[in-house]
Amino acid sequence: MRIRGILTGLLLLLLAHSGMAQQVDFCGEVVPMERDFVSFRLMDVIKRNLRYQGYLPALRLKAEQYFPVIEPILQQYQVPLDFKYLPIVESGLSNATSPVGAQGVWQIMPGTAAELGLTVSAGYDERNHLIKATHAACKLIRLLHDQLNSWTLAAAAYNAGSGNISKNIKRQGSRDYYQLMLNNETAQYIYKIIAIKQLFESPELYMPGFGYNVFAKNTTNGSVFATPPPVSKTGDKDFNTIRITLGKQVAPKQSAVVYAARLQNNKAFEDGQLVNILLLDDLQANGVYIRKNSSLSGKGWLVSNRVYVDLGFGNTIVLYATDGRKGVPADLLKTGGDVQLRGSGNSRNTALATASSHTTVALR
Template sequence: MTKLLQTILFISCFCLCTRTGHAQMVDFCGEAVPLERDFVSFRLMDVIKWHLRHQNFLPLLKAKSEQYFPLIVPILKQYQIPEDFKYLPVVESGFTNATSPVGAQGVWQLMPGTAAELGLVVNNGYDERNHLIKATQAACVLIRKLYSQLQSWTLVAAAYNAGAGNISRNIRRQGSKDYYQLVLNNETAQYIYKIIAVKQLFESPELYLPGFGYNVFSKNTTNGSVFASTPAPEGEAAFKSIRITVGKNIQQAPALIYSATLQHNTSFADGQLVSIKLMDDLQADGVYISRNTSISGRGWLVSNRVYVDLGFGNTVVLCDNEGKKGVPLAQLKEGGTVRLIKAEGPKKV
């Protein structure tokens, strides 16, 4: 294949892919969120929009969470609890030792009686709910107990908020074990959506960037939705949709990893093109691109990381050498090796 033909095919693919939606699975602990139900997708988008109206605190909250996650994730794994439960204390307390109006305290917001039952010391002189490691271990014991009763991580998270008795009574009364169908008190009805919203904003911020999906973290606001194709109001840019993969239990198939070199850019500004030189042959969306070819995409800055739309419908993602999405701004200015990770897509099991 001639270099000219490769270039023509690549440009054609780029133009096509930037107009298509992004394949995205939204889940909690591997349990898919049923976004094919309009009321679920609308409610989740409302919660995400709420967070984004207060987006000034998001970088600070994410930075604080990244200090605590390395401490609590190993404990979750020790108790065989899915890593997504690390988002519960983000929603519960923002990783502060706050005290709620009803007396819950610590990053996991444990009630005094519950904490005592879990073996924590709670008295006027000393309160182990404020001890991160001990409180996390106690919360894990509670989460495992809830899972043995409910057999659904989504219901476990709901029960963490409302209590196992309340969730079990509603299941019996309403004849459904589907959290998204249950009629619950307002706080618990919003609880899972809050967790998923934070997870989305922390793990997939590129989907909420201009040029990727919903126009957030940006300099202006819009009313677009990433979950449905909606005609854009006059004067506003159209938004891509996200293709939702539906299934009760879904796992991500192994990703393909390609080596690349980031071309240094000492004067990067938000929205500029970022150039990358391939060190491996890459095949995506039916297009073959040989090694040593330079490709580029528009970059956007979020929390001091640059996310780049490479034009493959978000199936090929620019990552640093640790596999984390985006690259630090400092690395963009210095250049160096990076990874391109191509998701093979979710599979139903």
């Protein structure tokens, strides 16, 4: 932790033992990371994405073009925004054609397209029309949710069909996706969506050298999204273990606390260098109190031309741009500028006491 001249060893100790667990969710439905097989499977999927990470920057650039079109349509149908990651898994945001005839970014089958009002003909296929196909996909997702009463199950049914999911629920006596025994493709489907969501929304967690990165990686510099290192024959030697904190109580959802701050300009920033931030508000989080006009600093990493900074608070205090996006544009470092530090909803209050335990999951 790099907070100049303010925090004592006692405060460091308080932060290290704050007990707040990292929660992973899909559409607001909590992923049961306390189950070893769930955490192992999710991290295994993320690990595979990292191993072939060379495509991620290009995929993020494509998403920046597609998401502004997709998100308002999802909101129009009251479909959670996490479903914007589904076409990444389905098609890589391309008008691909599957071996069984699914087409477009949403990979809609011909029969389903006709039921949803899309025109499919030899000369014109509306499955390749992003706006029309997204409207159709949202109608289908809403229908699946109405049938299954779960966004997670609705996403699984998008892959396998509602009939197959309903039959498995009835046969196995469980509505828990993570417990159901499904075909291999559907069993991995939600994990793939969540893995992409994690890599897009919390890339800093998977960067070598970041203060609270998930993977204990042998290399100490370079970001996850840089040119990928050669894959070793043993593969898994690059990744050792992950350590997950399991909270038996879950903090109630509260809106984030926003603190005003300003970057100190750095005209020649390079990946891994310190980023200095001037705090414009008094900050209070998990037993730590820092007065305004104090200076914070932490290492910064570049991901798709945005800089993410490890302030040493884990995920309790995170750097955001004033547009509400995590990280800040790289150009902003050259001139300085206003930014935000966002804390968890209870950061102005006493942190929720959790009964927590630790489990180490081998990635071999």
